[in-house]
Amino acid sequence: MFAAGATSVSAATSDVQKVIDETYVQPDYVLGYSLSSDQQSQTLSLLGYDSSKDTSVKTLTTSAYAKIMNVADDSSLQLYSSVKIQKLGSKETLTVDIVTPENITKVTEDMYRNAAVTLGIEHAKITVASPIAVTGESALAGIYYSLEKNGAMVSDESKELAQEELSTLSTINEANDGKDGYDANKLNVALTDIKSAVADKGDSLTKSDARKIVEETLDNYGLKSSMTDSQITLIVNFAINLSKSSIIDSSSFKSTLNDLKDSIVSKASSSFKGINVNFNADKALTASKGFFAKIWQAIVDFFNGIASSFSTK
Known part of the structure; x- marks a missing residue:
């Protein structure tokens, strides 16, 4: 030896x-x-x-x-x-x-x-x-x-995260290999977007934020319908664990992810025809929150209007 x-x-x-x-x-x-x-x-x-x-x-x-x-x-x-x-x-x-x-x-x-x-x-x-x-x-x-x-x-944290990520990706890929609508290249690119969005949110990421980021990203790459809820939850859990890691604080973390993403998209360009590869999961999350905030404000205004109609003049 x-x-x-x-x-x-x-x-x-x-x-x-x-x-x-x-x-x-x-x-x-x-x-x-x-x-x-x-x-x-x-x-x-x-x-x-x-x-x-x-x-x-x-x-x-x-x-x-x-x-x-x-x-x-x-x-x-x-x-x-x-x-x-x-x-x-x-x-x-x-x-x-x-x-x-x-x-x-x-x-x-x-x-x-x-x-x-x-x-x-x-x-x-x-x-x-x-x-x-x-x-x-x-x-x-x-x-x-x-x-x-x-x-x-x-760090043990980094080892566990990398191992969790590798296990999550390989398990999902093995289970979905050959399934209509599934593509391993798209999943790898989707994960780079998810990790970038998690880095933007940092440790303020909530579980609902993580799920929204994951689901919006998978949907953008046409993967959501081919994956089970339990598989999506595996990615959500990884995202939450990543948000607590110091690795996302590195100034080069997102640029390295972008390089990886560009490399995969370039190598497997046919897989990404008609797909928005400039998708930003963090912006999608912000936009969705703005949308729901507007709905909530409309509801508040509606009931405030009813209340005021009954008020003494």
């Missing part, structure tokens, strides 16, 4: 992107613990490992996975999906490349990208591979592990 990895080379910081920019001189590889020696070599080759210059290879053990994911350490855990993280220039966008799409059965590239933004990653290249068919969900733990070993303080 490869060693579990080097310790932090810099003072720990909560600025995840700063750690990537300053520490990832070489790409960092994190292999799943369950890989055999032959599978390790195969996976490294799939991830583009260059033995002449790449030296940073870590193994995500079951105990490390349990600690990261806040679950019981179980030696029967099967960890196969593996990742490579490498830095990019500040003007480049966050990218994810699944080089074995046939073996990552539940998570798409854009789902990983959405979750990575929630972790605080702004620009980096993440490559995912597995030599056998797996869901791919444990690869996210490999990203946490790499970041923490290189000096990033990834």
Whole structure:
């Protein structure tokens, strides 16, 4: 087995992107613990490992996975999906490349990208591979592990949010795959809009606000009718949890989301024909509140008029 990895080379910081920019001189590889020696070599080759210059290879053990994911350490855990993280220039966008799409059965590239933004990653290249068919969900733990070993303080809150997001997206996508009116690209773009609107509202977001934002956004992308109430509630709950997170306070959070959104729309342009991709869920929420305020005022005025007609002259 490869060693579990080097310790932090810099003072720990909560600025995840700063750690990537300053520490990832070489790409960092994190292999799943369950890989055999032959599978390790195969996976490294799939991830583009260059033995002449790449030296940073870590193994995500079951105990490390349990600690990261806040679950019981179980030696029967099967960890196969593996990742490579490498830095990019500040003007480049966050990218994810699944080089074995046939073996990552539940998570798409854009789902990983959405979750990575929630972790605080702004620009980096993440490559995912597995030599056998797996869901791919444990690869996210490999990203946490790499970041923490290189000096990033990834809060439990951020980990839980990113994992919740990935689980929500993958569960909805799996349940609706092939259903008329459903499109995974639209869901990923809808989530970028939802997260941007949540960032605008901050911790003042109410549960009713969250539901309105989610439903209005899904409706804009033609997804609402193809999703169940319980699936919509999963997104609403994620939105509420996100509103309490410090990640939305980052000055680059919304710009990174916009870059991700533009990238998805550009790549899957045919999916967005006739759709308002400039939809702003926060403005829709404000407009709806204004509409209901006008209705309420009309009701008040009506009853005030009745009362005044009975008043003594």
